[in-house]
Amino acid sequence: MKRTSIITIFSVVAVMVSLIACSDVKRKPNRIYMPDMAYSRAYETYSVTQEQVDELAKQGIHYSNMPVAGTIARGEELPYHLKNDSAGYAQSATVKNPLPALTADELNEARRLFNINCAICHGDKLDGNGPLYKGGNGPYAAAPAQLVGNPKYMNMAEGTMFHSVTYGKNMMGSYASQLSRKQRWMIIHYIKTKQAGAGGASTAAADSAAKPAGATPVMK
Amino acid sequence: MNYHHRRKLQKANLLLLLTATLLFGQATFAQDGKTVFQTNCASCHNPYKRATGPALFGAFDRWGGNEANMKAWIKNPTAYAEKDDYAKKLLNEYSPTVMTAFSNLSDAELAAVIKYIKELPPPPTDNAPTAGGTAAPAQDNTLLFGVLTLILAVIGLILLQVNANLKKLTDDKEGIDRGEPIPFYRNKTYLATAIIGLFVVGGYLTVQGAIGLGRNKNYQPEQPIYYSHKVHAGINQINCLYCHGGAQEGKHANIPSVNVCMNCHMQINEYAGKEKLYREDGSEVNGTAEIQKLYKYAGWDATARKYTGEGKPIEWIKIHNLPDHVYFNHSQHVKAGKVQCQTCHGEITNMGEVKQFAELSMGWCVNCHRETQVQFKENGFYSIYEKFHKDLKEGKLDSTKGITVEKIGGTECQKCHY
Numbered sequence A: 001m002k003r004t005s006i007i008t009i010f011s012v013v014a015v016m017v018s019l020i021a022c023s024d025v026k027r028k029p030n031r032i033y034m035p036d037m038a039y040s041r042a043y044e045t046y047s048v049t050q051e052q053v054d055e056l057a058k059q060g061i062h063y064s065n066m067p068v069a070g071t072i073a074r075g076e077e078l079p080y081h082l083k084n085d086s087a088g089y090a091q092s093a094t095v096k097n098p099l100p101a102l103t104a105d106e107l108n109e110a111r112r113l114f115n116i117n118c119a120i121c122h123g124d125k126l127d128g129n130g131p132l133y134k135g136g137n138g139p140y141a142a143a144p145a146q147l148v149g150n151p152k153y154m155n156m157a158e159g160t161m162f163h164s165v166t167y168g169k170n171m172m173g174s175y176a177s178q179l180s181r182k183q184r185w186m187i188i189h190y191i192k193t194k195q196a197g198a199g200g201a202s203t204a205a206a207d208s209a210a211k212p213a214g215a216t217p218v219m220k
Numbered sequence B: 001m002n003y004h005h006r007r008k009l010q011k012a013n014l015l016l017l018l019t020a021t022l023l024f025g026q027a028t029f030a031q032d033g034k035t036v037f038q039t040n041c042a043s044c045h046n047p048y049k050r051a052t053g054p055a056l057f058g059a060f061d062r063w064g065g066n067e068a069n070m071k072a073w074i075k076n077p078t079a080y081a082e083k084d085d086y087a088k089k090l091l092n093e094y095s096p097t098v099m100t101a102f103s104n105l106s107d108a109e110l111a112a113v114i115k116y117i118k119e120l121p122p123p124p125t126d127n128a129p130t131a132g133g134t135a136a137p138a139q140d141n142t143l144l145f146g147v148l149t150l151i152l153a154v155i156g157l158i159l160l161q162v163n164a165n166l167k168k169l170t171d172d173k174e175g176i177d178r179g180e181p182i183p184f185y186r187n188k189t190y191l192a193t194a195i196i197g198l199f200v201v202g203g204y205l206t207v208q209g210a211i212g213l214g215r216n217k218n219y220q221p222e223q224p225i226y227y228s229h230k231v232h233a234g235i236n237q238i239n240c241l242y243c244h245g246g247a248q249e250g251k252h253a254n255i256p257s258v259n260v261c262m263n264c265h266m267q268i269n270e271y272a273g274k275e276k277l278y279r280e281d282g283s284e285v286n287g288t289a290e291i292q293k294l295y296k297y298a299g300w301d302a303t304a305r306k307y308t309g310e311g312k313p314i315e316w317i318k319i320h321n322l323p324d325h326v327y328f329n330h331s332q333h334v335k336a337g338k339v340q341c342q343t344c345h346g347e348i349t350n351m352g353e354v355k356q357f358a359e360l361s362m363g364w365c366v367n368c369h370r371e372t373q374v375q376f377k378e379n380g381f382y383s384i385y386e387k388f389h390k391d392l393k394e395g396k397l398d399s400t401k402g403i404t405v406e407k408i409g410g411t412e413c414q415k416c417h418y
Helices: A002-021 A050-058 A086-094 A104-117 A158-167 A181-197 A203-210 B002-024 B033-041 B067-075 B077-081 B085-094 B107-118 B142-174 B188-212 B229-235 B258-265 B287-298 B330-336 B341-345 B362-371 B386-394
Strands: none
Touching: A002 B142, A086 A158, A104 A181, A158 A181, B033 B107, B067 B077, B067 B107, B077 B085, B258 B287
């Protein structure tokens, strides 16, 4: 009888321990067996630390995961040289969209890009009422620009728009890291098309009208 | 007190309305201050939060209640600042940003908007707990059932013993001698059953464990910042590709750099959502504190609204890992294959903390390649498969069944291992 009780107690404890140990949140990764070709010998994205780069530099290897300075990727537009200051902003009105008018496919792509990156604030109808603003009930406190409807933006020059998207403006951040120059210009084509459809000034007329009135202080 | 205040306001409103009607007659319509505010001011000013410009609640009092001065300021801030100290102070405080001059606004519009600002109700006191919004986290009953099973098993054993004892008693009474009964742990039937049971269960666990080596389904590490995909991609409807734009461009769906977070969080500095946030262990998350953590990583001084330059990258923990001997390309699946993110990453819009949804095993990959049809129509990427296009057109291939990934070589070894 003594041995029976020992066995019973032992098994009860074992089952309890195994039950408690089974938490359903898995915070640690599983073990791995013989990871012969599991880990990359080459440097993968995000895997290089500054220490590793310094270590390589000591061996005379100059590693950089950035493109070589001054190079332009295939199919990309030429760099934009105006500075992020009020003088650059004023000058930007003279910059023309380097892309020719978009084909229907390209326009669809531009709309897709706009809906992903811009519509969250500016709304997919371009009415400045995206899901983040929701007519003032969303988490975003400042009203986004009404790209269609507000004469200020209807008449804004393409270059000025590009400048704002590239460097950010007021509460809007820069989108240079998310959209290539070509994509930014495509989106501006799309906005201008929508504005023209809503009775706004065409691109040509916009250039002359958009110049901010003389010495009016410019909001950065 | 609040009630009296409101009564007073109502009276004042009534009086104002009366005078307005008397003064302008029916020819002029009353300007709606809120509309003027929304169209002209709201892109830089929020009533209660600082945006590009200051919060406007209480601005009337800050200007000493001088409506004429306020009007002059709005019409031309820089010119007016030269003769007013308060205005000069404002300009310096927000430099280099200068308020746009609204010389186009009429006197009536200005009066309306100033009235709107003057009569703004005080900000609602911090979000009172919303009723009914929070459901208790679902309870896990596995432990309870386990304990119950155990108790039942013990009772069963005891009953068996009692049964044996009673049998022995009756046997004694009737004078039958069956010899000393064998205890159950030496009973051959019991032992054999137990050994077979152990073999089956042990074998199953061993095989499962061996298969699971290096696989991480449901892996859900604790990240340096509690970032809720449910709040961002679910409630606020931010597109996956807004942050993970790399998924359509190349091999990796990138982890957004901090500047992408700051696109919105420069403005959104608190979590005011109705839904409460919980970690997996059930503890509540203070969303605002998590945004403060982001500011620390970004090196953003929220009071001065400037970058201090002391930022450092956020070391997010990678959840989905493929071994190096497998090639996987996001853009191939997202852009050419038009696969939804959720197919492999699960209901990400409902995840507070992200966990690995798919097995990421080879069987899982191959299964999907066998079953998934390639979207051949209007997809330039697959235009080179002329034979299939032709066969589809001529009806040699069933267009309802379509072409699976396997048919165009999606299960060839070298597609992914090279």
